[in-house]
Amino acid sequence: FADQALTGRLQPFMMARCLDARLALAKLPVAASMSSGSVVVLLTDKMIERNNHLLQLRTSPGKLEAVSTLEQEEATMDMGTFTQLYFGAFSASELWETGRIKCSDMQKLQLLDELFTKCRTYNNEYF
Numbered sequence: 001f002a003d004q005a006l007t008g009r010l011q012p013f014m015m016a017r018c019l020d021a022r023l024a025l026a027k028l029p030v031a032a033s034m035s036s037g038s039v040v041v042l043l044t045d046k047m048i049e050r051n052n053h054l055l056q057l058r059t060s061p062g063k064l065e066a067v068s069t070l071e072q073e074e075a076t077m078d079m080g081t082f083t084q085l086y087f088g089a090f091s092a093s094e095l096w097e098t099g100r101i102k103c104s105d106m107q108k109l110q111l112l113d114e115l116f117t118k119c120r121t122y123n124n125e126y127f
Contacts, residue, residue: 018083021051025066028086032062034115039108042073043082051079059115075103075112085112088119 018024021043038058045051056069075092077085081100084090092112095101103109 016083016087018079018086019048019051021045021053021079021082022055022066024086025055025057025064028064028115030059030062030064030115031117034059034061034063035111036060037107037111039111040069040071040074041112042076043079044076045079047079057111057115059111064115074105074108075101077101085116087121088117089121091118092116094118 036059038056040054040056043051043053043055054069054071054073055066056071058065058067077095077100081095084100085092085095092101092103092109096103096109101109101112103112
């Protein structure tokens with residue numbers, strides 16, 4: 001078209017929000033090569049009160065256990081950040097570098113990197 005304003009455009013986008021962090025963690029596939037460890041994570045959600053959690057994530061090869069705890073948090077993130085991490089859009093280290101994850105222990109951050117691997121996500125929905 002001579003007038004480019006009349007041409008069609010495809011602008012990929014995706015919006016997501018985790019509505020139940022505990023269920024999402026229960027369904028998270030864990031690699032058989034996953035190292036054993038634990039990290040206490042504070043998840044905050046301003047929109048859904050029951051989605052606020054203080055969880056100890058215990059990992060072992062092929063297994064993740066998320067249990068409520070009263071221990072001091074070692075990593076903190078909001079639900080938007082958790083959703084990005086869960087879907088693999090960004091690694092925990094990348095989110096930490098931008099200030100979206102607060103974590104002072106680099107070993108705990110590495111554990112999150114290993115648990116939530118960054119990957120290429122695809123959303124093929126056309127309307």
